[in-house]
Amino acid sequence: xxxxxxxxxxxxxxxxxxxxxxxxxxxxxxxxxxxxxxxxxxxxxxxxxxxxxxxxxxxxxxxxxxxxxxxxxxxxxxxxxxxxxxxxxxxxxxxxxxxxxxxxxxxxxxxxxxxxxxxxxxxxxxxxxxxxxxxxxxxxxxxxxxxxxxxxxxxxxxxxxxxxxxxxxxxxxxxxxxxxxxxxxxxxxxxxxxxxxxxxxxxxxxxxxxxxxxxxxxxxxxxxxxxxxxxxxxxxxxxxxxxxxxxxxxxxxxxxxxxxxxxxxxxxxxxxxxxxxxxxxxxxxxxxxxxxxxxxxxxxxxxxxxxxxxxxxxxxxxxxxxxxxxxxxxxxxxxxxxxxxxxxxxxxxxxxxxxxxxxxxxxxxxxxxxxxxxxxxxxxxxxxxxxxxxxxxxxxxxxxxxxxxxxxxxxxxxxxxxxxxxxxxxxxxxxxxxxxxxxxxxxxxxxxxxxxxxxxxxxxxxxxxxxxxxxxxxxxxxxxxxxxxxxxxxxxxxxxxxxxxxxxxxxxxxxxxxxxxxxxxxxxxxxxxxxxxxxxxxxxxxxxxxxxxxxxxxxxxxxxxxxxxxx
Amino acid sequence: xxxxxxxxxxxxxxxxxxxxxxxxxxxxxxxxxxxxxxxxxxxxxxxxxxxxxxxxxxxxxxxxxxxxxxxxxxxxxxxxxxxxxxxxxxxxxxxxxxx
Numbered sequence: 091x092x093x094x095x096x097x098x099x100x101x102x103x104x105x106x107x108x109x110x111x112x113x114x115x116x117x118x119x120x121x122x123x124x125x126x127x128x129x130x131x132x133x134x135x136x137x138x139x140x141x142x143x144x145x146x147x148x149x150x151x152x153x154x155x156x157x158x159x160x161x162x163x164x165x166x167x168x169x170x171x172x173x174x175x176x177x178x179x180x181x182x183x184x185x186x187x188x189x190x191x192x193x194x195x196x197x198x199x200x201x202x203x204x205x206x207x208x209x210x211x212x213x214x215x216x217x218x219x220x221x222x223x224x225x226x227x228x229x230x231x232x233x234x235x236x237x238x239x240x241x242x243x244x245x246x247x248x249x250x251x252x253x254x255x256x257x258x259x260x261x262x263x264x265x266x267x268x269x270x271x272x273x274x275x276x277x278x279x280x281x282x283x284x285x286x287x288x289x290x291x292x293x294x295x296x297x298x299x300x301x302x303x304x305x306x307x308x309x310x311x312x313x314x315x316x317x318x319x320x321x322x323x324x325x326x327x328x329x330x331x332x333x334x335x336x337x338x339x340x341x342x343x344x345x346x347x348x349x350x351x352x353x354x355x356x357x358x359x360x361x362x363x364x365x366x367x368x369x370x371x372x373x374x375x376x377x378x379x380x381x382x383x384x385x386x387x388x389x390x391x392x393x394x395x396x397x398x399x400x401x402x403x404x405x406x407x408x409x410x411x412x413x414x415x416x417x418x419x420x421x422x423x424x425x426x427x428x429x430x431x432x433x434x435x436x437x438x439x440x441x442x443x444x445x446x447x448x449x450x451x452x453x454x455x456x457x458x459x460x461x462x463x464x465x466x467x468x469x470x471x472x473x474x475x476x477x478x479x480x481x482x483x484x485x486x487x488x489x490x491x492x493x494x495x496x497x498x499x500x501x502x503x504x505x506x507x508x509x510x511x512x513x514x515x516x517x518x519x520x521x522x523x524x525x526x527x528x529x530x531x532x533x534x535x536x537x538x539x540x541x542x543x544x545x546x547x548x549x550x551x552x553x554x555x556x557x558x559x560x561x562x563x564x565x566x567x568x569x570x571x572x573x574x575x576x577x578x579x580x581x582x583x584x585x586x587x588x589x590x591x592x593x594x595x596x597x598x599x600x601x602x603x604x605x606x607x608x609x610x611x612x613x614x615x616x617x618x619x620x621x622x623x624x625x626x627x628x629x630x631x632x633x634x635x636x637x638x639x640x641x642x643x644x645x646x647x648x649x650x651x652x653x654x655x656x657x
Numbered sequence: 658x659x660x661x662x663x664x665x666x667x668x669x670x671x672x673x674x675x676x677x678x679x680x681x682x683x684x685x686x687x688x689x690x691x692x693x694x695x696x697x698x699x700x701x702x703x704x705x706x707x708x709x710x711x712x713x714x715x716x717x718x719x720x721x722x723x724x725x726x727x728x729x730x731x732x733x734x735x736x737x738x739x740x741x742x743x744x745x746x747x748x749x750x751x752x753x754x755x756x
Contacts, residue, residue: 251741291717298724302731309735319739320751326735327687327748330728331678334694337721338671341698341714345664345705350713369709406754473754 121185124177124192126168127200131279134161138272147265154271155215159208161275165282166204173197173652182656188351189292191433194652196286198502199429203422206509207278209630210418212623213517214270217242219618220312243412243520244270245310252315267310274418277303281422285429288437290340290350290387293430297336297394300426301329304419311412313527321410328393328403336390342383343438346373352438353657359441384439384446391434394427395483397453398460405468408476413528416472417516420479421509428486428505432498435490437655443493450491455586458484462590466597471519471530474597475512478556481594482508488587489571492578499650500570506645507555507567507638514631515552517624521545522615529615535601537610542617546605548632555635557598558591563638570646663704670697684736684746695725 122129134157141153172192177183182193190196217240244267247260280300287293309322344350347358348370357363358374366374373379393400408416439446461481468474486508489501522529522538522545529535539546555564568591572584638645670693677690699718706714740746 249738251738291713291720294717295720295724298727302727305731305735309738316742317753319735319742320753322735323684323739323748323751326732327678327684327691330688330691330732331675331694334671334674334691334698337695337698338701340717341667341701341705344702344714344717345708348705348709348711348713350717367710373705373708409754 118187120187121183121192124172124183124185125190127165127172127204128190128279128282130165130168131161131275131282134158135272135275135279138275142269142272150268151215151217151266154268155211158211158271158275162204162208162211162278166201166208169197169201169204173201178652179654182654184288184656188353189289190283190286191288191656192286193656194654195429195432195498195502198649198652199285199425199505200282202502202506202509203278203281203425206421206425206513207274207281207418209510209513209627210414210421211271211274212627213414213417213513213520214244214274215242216414216520216620216624218621219243219520219523219624241266241312243312243414245312245315248310270307270310270415273303273307276300277307278422281426284426285433287430287433288352290343290352290355293434294333294337294340297333297390297430300423301333301394304415304423305329307415307419308407308411311410314410317410318412319410321407324410325403325407332390332393332400335386335393339383339386339388339390342379343387346376346379346383348373352433355438356440356657359439361441380442381445384442385449387434388431388446388449391427391431392453395424395431395486396480397483397487398457398480399453401457401461401480401483404480405473405476408479409470409472409530413472413516413520417513420475420516421512424479424483424486424512425505425509428490428501432490432501433655436493436498437657440493447491450487451580451583454484454487454491454583456484457481457487458587458590459593460484462593462597465594468597469532471532471535471601472516474532474601475515475519478594478598479512481590482556484590485568485571485587488575488580488583491580491583492574494574494578495650495653496570496574497578498655499646499653500567500574502652503642503646503649504567504571506649507563507634510631510634511552511555511563514628514635515549515556517627517631518545518549518552520624521618521620523618524613524615532601532604534611534615536604536608537614538617539606540610541614545617548628550602550605551632551635553598553602555639557595559595561636561639563635563642566638566642566646570642660704660707664701667697667701667704670694670700682747682749684739684748687748688732688736692725692729695721695728 138154138157141150145153177192178194178197184191220241246265248267250257250260277300280296283292283296284300287296305322305326308325309319311318343355347355349355396404458481461477461484465474465477468477486501486504489497489504520528555562558564558568572587576584674690674694674697678687681687699721702714702718706712736746743750
């Protein structure tokens with residue numbers, strides 16, 4: 091195309107349309123029903139912001155929790171409705187002018203994200219764990235009430251400097267940061283779009299929409315706020331660093347293919363497009379654009395899933411963030427990011443499978459081994475779970491590499507399994523407390539089984555599931571992923587995976603031994619008795635762990651039915 | 658002028674930004690370097706848009722600007738709150754959590 095013709099595209103648009111009457115501007119069609127899961131969550135998130143502005147402070151907590159739970163439930167119902175209409179299997183569809191795919195993997199992952207967010211909201215809303223000094227039980231009107239002064243894990247006023255007079259005043263006044271609920275909903279909305287994104291623009295916007303609220307949520311812990319702010323700064327700087335890489339990768343892929351739609355890029359990569367204009371013919375011949383662009387996008391996604399060598403943020407952020415946020419982030423972000431990674435590798439870049447193979451193998455191997463080995467040296471339970479999540483990212487990558495329908499369905503299943511166990515495990519971490527808030531140092535967990543057998547037993551179930559012991563969901567997940575990898579010609583990866591599972595089992599079992607077979611310390615932590623909210627979270631976690639461990643077949647079938655990407 | 662030259666400039670700006678993130682110690686400066694990287698992406702997108710003669714790249718550049726603005730809002734809030742608690746915006750001082 092000549093320079094003047096290109097120039098006329100945006101200077102004299104009227105002439106162009108009159109020159110080509112068949113190519114008129116057409117209004118976009120938006121399939122609202124198919125986008126309902128996302129729209130409900132975004133709508134209620136906006137409503138939540140209005141609640142912060144107009145509802146009196148006393149009523150905000152109840153209103154926000156109610157709205158959030160209703161939004162997530164309604165959105166989940168919409169996902170189920172779409173799946174029942176057959177969008178997950180035979181009538182998969184690309185909605186919103188090619189921006190969002192409504193297909194099996196998207197709906198399966200959206201359902202998982204919504205359920206996991208729902209149980210996470212319960213831990214966000216928990217208000218029985220913080221003791222009296224952080225809420226004096228006196229309402230502003232001066233009347234004592236049990237309900238007033240109950241506080242959650244979030245700062246009284248996030249803007250106040252820790253330890254300052256303004257913070258003391260905010261604590262005394264019984265303020266709470268109820269903004270966390272709309273923030274969570276915005277984040278969930280981004281996560282719902284992320285695995286369904288069907289062009290690179292939507293991918294990038296969804297990534298930012300779910301990341302930005304998470305950066306803020308990390309900074310608002312009630313206790314240990316310096317650590318929390320430090321975690322937020324690290325997460326923010328490294329997160330935006332990685333999304334800049336992702337964006338440059340998007341620019342290069344766009345330069346290569348001349349389009350941002352997944353199907354369009356895949357067509358150019360595979361070389362099966364019909365009308366090639368001279369500009370495209372020029373850039374198509376340049377494989378450097380494709381390879382570097384693809385690698386940079388993968389880099390951005392590897393950062394989000396926490397794969398070695400892009401994992402450095404994980405332990406610090408998991409440790410510093412408020413524990414309910416850590417649980418939500420660890421579970422839901424991983425589901426969304428692996429969804430996007432799957433779609434990218436299976437829809438956009440299947441033509442690159444062989445070029446990317448050494449890279450993917452390398453990343454998967456160092457992730458599995460690195461996560462498992464470094465976790466052994468950890469002394470903080472939240473850091474230990476962080477490294478364990480890195481190792482799990484490696485196991486899931488082994489399934490991604492399989493490059494087969496079984497690979498897709500096993501990854502979907504593993505993500506469902508892993509996310510519920512993670513949320514449950516972090517919910518248990520919020521219960522073990524001493525005077526300084528949560529007692530996360532491992533030495534303080536010694537003898538927990540003697541003092542509080544039920545809590546320790548529940549945590550042991552989660553740890554066994556992480557380790558992949560038979561009869562827990564972790565075993566069915568790992569078995570599915572490794573089987574898919576072995577069938578897909580990645581047998582050496584499976585060997586490495588099994589070895590690092592064995593290494594990982596060592597430190598999970600070590601925690602169990604510490605809890606049950608060592609003497610409790612005199613000044614050890616106490617286990618707080620939570621409200622039914624956190625109990626529900628933990629109970630759901632245990633139930634999913636056992637059900638998927640004992641009878642996984644139904645859910646494996648569900649995942650394999652949902653395993654087809656639309657293109 | 659050949660639009661490819663703008664791509665070289667974009668790659669150069671991106672590299673300068675990335676090295677700044679890795680080298681500089683002040684959180685605000687690190688953040689400015691990230692913004693430089695995003696702007697390099699914009700330049701690359703617009704140049705490719707010119708080469709291909711379609712508008713996708715320019716639309717993406719607009720979205721990038723919006724995202725960069727949103728990132729400033731969130732990022733400055735976080736960095737300022739860290740600065741007020743510590744009286745320092747150095748990323749090296751923030752080291753409560755180590756192995």
